[in-house]
Amino acid sequence: MSSSRFYVLILIFLSSFALSSAADQSCSNFTFPDHNKLFRSCTDLPVLNSFLHWTYNPSSTTLRIAYRRSDVASSTWVAWAINPKSKGMIGSQAIVAYPKPDGTMIIYTSPVNSYRTQMREGNLSVAVYDLSATYLNDEITIFATLVLPNNSGTINHVWQDGPLAGDSLGMHQLSGDHLQSTASLNLTSGTTVTAKGGDSRATLRNIHGMLNVFSWGIMMPVGFMIARYMKAFQPDVPTWFYLHVSLQCSAFIIGIAGCVTGLVLGHMSPGVHHHDHMAIGTTVFCLGVLQVLALFLRPKKDHKYRHYWNIYHHYTGYAVLILSVANIFLGFGILKPAKIWKIAYYVVFGALVFITIVLEVCKRCMKEKEKNSTDDKNGRA
Template structure:
C-alpha cells in the first residue's frame, strides 16, 4: 500500500523524465508493484532486508532521474555546439540567458532561450541603459514567420504602445541570428557594451504573432514581472524593486476593492433588504447596514485611489472599461453617502421617492461592483483559487439572499393576512371563523 502510494506520487513527475528513461522506469515500477509473496514481499527477515534495499535503490534511481531531467540552463547543449561561460534561469516566462562577457572590451556574447512555445509567438530580450522597465530598453526580437523562416532584428522601445519596429540600438550588435526547434526560440547576438560594464537592467517578453508581426503581449501576470538586474561578472540576477513595488500595489488594490466593493457592499444590501423585515431587529438593522456600507465606502475609496496611482505609474497601459466602471462606482457611492443627509423622515411625503432613488442606486452599485471585481481578476490574473474563492462567497450570499427572499415574502403575506383578520368584525375574512 505504502509503496504504491509512493510510486504514484513520483509517477506525477514521469513527464519530466526523458522517454527512454521513463520506459525503463515504468517497467521497473510494474515489476515492483505486481510481484507478490513469497518472492519479493515475503515476511522472512532476510527477504525483508532485500526488499528494503530494493526499495531504497528504486527511490535513489528516481531522484537521480528527476535531478538529471530538471529544466535548467546548466544542462542545455546548443545545436550549434556554442559554449558560454555563464547562464541564468530567468524567473518568468520559461526563459534562460547564456553569456560570455569580456569586461575590458565590453563585448558580450549572449544566447536568450525561450521554451514552451507551441503557437506562433514572438520573443524578445533587451537591456535598458536608461533605467528599469520597458520604456528605453534596447531589444532583440525574434519569431517564426508563416513561411517557416525566422525573423530576427533589433528594436529600440520608446514607449508602451510600441509595435517593436526595426531600428538601431544605442549600442552595437553583431552576429544576430535566431533558431526555432522543439518549441524553443533561441536568439544569438554579440553586444558591444561600454567598457567595464558590470550590471545591466534586462527585460524579456513574449507575445502573439499576428500576420507575421508582433502583437500586444499580456498586460498581467508574468508578462509584467519579467525584468531584473543582472551582474555580468557574478551571474547574480535580482528582480527590480520597482517591479515588486508595482506588483505589490496591484495586489493591494485588488484586495481592498474585492473586500469593499465586491463583498461588504453586497452584504450591506442583504442586511437592509432582509434583516429589516424582523421587527425585533429595528433599528439595529439600520445601524448595522450604515456601518457596513460606510466601512465599505471608506475602504473602497482607498482602493480606488491606489488604482488611480497605478494608472499614473503606468502611462500607456489602459484598462478603459475597468477604469470607467471604477470612477462611476466612486461617484454613485459618494452620492449614496451624501444622500443620507437628505433622508426624509418615515412619514414625509418625499420618503417614497427617496427610497426609490436609494435602492436603485444601491442595486446599480452592487451589479457594477461585482462586474468590476471580475474585470480586475482578468487584469491581475492571480491564481485560480482566489477567483474561485470570490465566486464561492458571492454564490453563498446569493443562496442566502434567495432563501431569505422566500422567507420574507411568506412572513409579509402572513402579516397582511393577520392584519386583515384583526380588522374583520366577524373573524377570519368576515366568514365567522370558517
C-alpha cells in the same frame, strides 16, 4: 528489513532523477545544436524558464548573446532587451522573435518607448548585427551581437514573451513572473541582481484586488441584503438599520483604500491605462460618496421628501452593486489572479445570489400571505 531497503533505493532513485532533471535545465549543461555556437558564460534567469549565454569582449565592448526561452508554444513571441539608460521596460532596446506557421523565424529589433508598445520594428540606439533565431523542441533562441555604449561591464536587461496571432503580437501578462523579468547582469562575474520594482507592483496589485473584492464585492452586497430582508422580516426591530449602516460604512472605508492603491498603481505604471476599469471604479466611488451623504441627509419617515429620498437611496445602491460586481470581473481580466482566487469569489458571489433569491421568494410569499389575511378580515367585516 528488505522492504525498508527497497524503499530507500526507491527514494535514492527518485532523488537522483530529480537532481538530474534539474541539472538538465541548467544553462551550463546545454549544448547548442550548431556546435559553432560557443559562449564563455551563461546564467539561468530567475523567471520565465529563460537562459542567457554570452561572450563579452571588453576591448571592443561587443556582446555576443544567445537568449533561450524554453517551454513555449509556436503561437508565442519572445523578446530580450538591454536598457542602456535605466532599469525596467521603458527605454529598453529589444530583439523580438517568433515562428511563422511554415517554420521560418521572424526576428527584428524594436525600441520600447512606452508601456503600451506594440513591439513594432525599428532601429535601436545600440548597434546590433548577426541576428538570427531558432525554434526547436518548444524552445525559441535569439542570437545577436551588440556593441555596448560603454565599457562598464554591467547591463540592465529585460526578457519577455506573449501571445501571437498571425503576425500580431499580443500583450504579455501583467502579473506574476512577467512583472519580474528584469535584472542587472555583470558580464564579467555573471552576477545577477533582480530588480525589485516588479515585486512591489505585483504586491500592490494583489492588495488592490483583495481590498476591492472584499469591500465592494462582498460587504456591500451583504449590507444590501440586511437592509432589504432583515427589515422585511423584523420591521419593528432597528437592529437591521445599525448593521446595514455599520457594514456599508466599513465597506466604503475599505473601498477608499482600494481606490487609493489603484491610483498609486497608475502612478507607478506610466503608459498603462485601463480606461473602462478606471471609469467604472470612479463612478462607483462617486456613487458611494452619495450613499454616505444620504445617511446625513435622511429625512424623517413622515417628511414629505422621504419618498424621494427612498428612491434616490435605493436606486443609487442598486447602481453601486451592479457596477461594483461588473468592475470586479473586469479587474479579474486585468489582474489575471490564480484560478483559486477567482473560483473562491465565484463561489461566494454565487452563494450570495442564491441566498438573495431564496430570501426574495420568502419575502414575496410573506407579503402575499399578509395580503390574503387582510382580504379575509375585510371580507368578514
